Amino acid sequence: MRSLKLLLCWISFLTLSISISASSDDQFTLDGTVLELTDSNFDSAISTFDCIFVDFYAPWCGHCKRLNPELDAxxxxxxKLKQPIVIAKLNADKYSRLARKIxxxxxPTLMLYNHGVPMEYYGPRKADLLVRYLKKFVAPxxxxxxxxxxxxxxxxxAGTFFPVFIGFGLNESIISGLGxxxxxxxxxxxxxxxxxxxMVSYDFDKAPALVANHPTYNEHSVFxxxxxxxxxxxxxxxxxxxxxxxxxxxxLKLxxxxxxxxxxxxxxDETHESLEKLYKALRAAAHANRDLVFGYVGVKQFEEFVDSFHVDKKTNLPKIVVWDGDEEYDQVTGIETITQEEDHLTQVSRFLEGYREGRTEKKKINGPSFMGFINSMIGIRSVYILVFLVAVIMMLRSLGQVEEPTGVRTATAVRERVDQATTVPEDESSEHKPSDKKED
Incomplete structure (x- = not known):
């Protein structure tokens, strides 16, 4: 009799468990549309799906409105992936208690929950790039x-957004750590x-070899x-x-x-056809000097950046320098420009020789630091709004009329979010912009 009661208890328990599980799954319609989450089903959604991408939005936010069609696409x-990724959204303005909790x-704030573990997403937001980026999280x-x-x-x-590394004749364990x-x-x-x-298709002549392709720049190299x-x-x-x-x-973000x-x-002008010989010389020098990055920029394409290197209408171009990536650059004595009268590769080689031998003059860039250029990408209008709000708050506090609202983040917090927002490559229209609860 006792055994029968125990058996009945187990049957009841299993039935209840199955019922709860079924009711949990039934509340979500998995038809490829964006799920609308609330404070009552949020935890259930995170626990139900192995990988779920959540957009925390506010209805009045302009960036959120522009993001909606990209998520729908x-x-x-x-x-439909072998390991599907569910896209969902939650009105964080309406469910503010839950928003504060997390x-x-x-x-918008974008979070990827992989087996319940959250990670904030700062990647591209255009639909095609978003798909390619998220696919990596469920790939081996x-x-x-x-x-x-x-x-x-x-x-x-793999597409064209990320470089591709394929080991031929290599054991998986050799590159698993890098993967x-x-x-x-x-x-x-x-x-x-x-x-x-x-071997013919991927242009290598022996194994083992690691082939690197970067489709974005049509680059190919073999190790x-x-x-x-x-x-x-x-x-x-x-x-x-x-x-x-x-x-x-x-x-610059890369x-x-x-x-x-x-x-x-x-x-x-970096697109001018007369620069083809110069670019070939720079490529050849880059092959032999992989400890340096070789870059080029046109005044016509990025004037505000070029001005930082003391370039004006009187400057002879092309000008060549070694930049530390921040606030200083080295100018090699006697070799400031690349002339048309002499072989380009010879001039570049002489420049690099002078740099490595220390025959340089160190200079400060003229204007904001490298991080200044990165930070400028949050949008000048947003900066004006933020500065105005901070100025008003400081004025009112100095008059003793108001305390600082808890919802207004400090300038330090804004800088921290901008630093985070530049950790991955993304398209121009998809920059993660720090935003207080106010539409641009």
Whole structure:
């Protein structure tokens, strides 16, 4: 009798568990649309889905409104992945208690919950780029490819936003650590098959080899070893950037995470056909000097940046310097410009020789530091609004009429969010802008 009662208790318990689980799943319609979360179903959604991307928004926020169609376009694509990613949104202005609990202080705030573990997202927000970026979080650190056809499929699926590293004749364990460490920045794979057709397609002549492709810049390079003592990681880190990098708002963010100094060539118009020989010379020099980043920028394309290197209408261009990536740059004595009268590669080589021998003059940039350029990308209108609000609060506090509202973040908090917002590459229209609860 006692055994029968125990059995009935277990049956009741299992029935209740199944009922609860079913009711939890039934409240979400998984049809590729963006889920609308509330304070009552938020915890259930986070625990139900292995990977869920949540947009914490406010109805009045202009950035949030522009983001909505991008999420609607991305949701059905991400829902069809082998390991689906669910997109959801929560009105953090309406459910403010929940928002405060998880420390939402700007709109929109984007969070990726991977098996319940939250991580704030600062990547691109255009639908196609958002899909490619999020796919990396459910992909293995290192994909194991069985044949030529799977290599081709892997490269096609990876898209053009991130560099791709494929080890041919390499054991997965050799690059597994790099795959984990740099998962947010690149795709990693090893191929078990090393056929002659593959070697021709990916332009390497022996194995083992690590092939690096950067589709964005049409860059290709091969590493034949040694595969230990940090040499492999150094190659991977250097391959995140092309041999010569066009300097603009987006690529400045990439340079933020690179510790190398930048050989910067300033030209009048970086698209002019007459500069082809100069770019070839810079590429050749970059091949032989991988401890430096080689970049170029046009006055016509990025005048406010170029002005920082004391370039004006009287400056002879192209001008070449070595920039530390922040507030100082080195000018090599006697070699300030690249002339048309002499071979470009000879001049660049002489410049690098002078730099390495210390025949330089150190100068301060004219204007904001590197971080100043990054910070300027939050939008000048937002800066004016923030400065105005802070000024009003300080004036009223000095008169003893009002205390500082708890909802207004300090300038330090704004700088911290801007620093965080520049940790990954993203398109110009998708910058994560610090925002108080006020529409731009």
């Amino acid at each position: 991305a949701a059905p694509i991400l829902a 420390e939402i202080d700007a709109f 650190d290192v994909a194991v490819l069985e044949s030529d056809s799977t290599v081709k499929e892997f490269v096609e699926d 984990r460490k740099y998962k947010k920045k690149a795709w990693f794979a090893v191929s078990k098959e090393v056929s002659e057709d593959t 034949y070893g040694p595969f230990e003592d940090g040499f492999l990681e150094e190659f991977v880190k250097q391959s995140f950037l092309p041999l010569i990098l066009p300097i603009n708002h987006d690529t 340079l933020k995470d690179d510790e190398r100094k930048i050989v910067l060539t300033i030209v009048e």
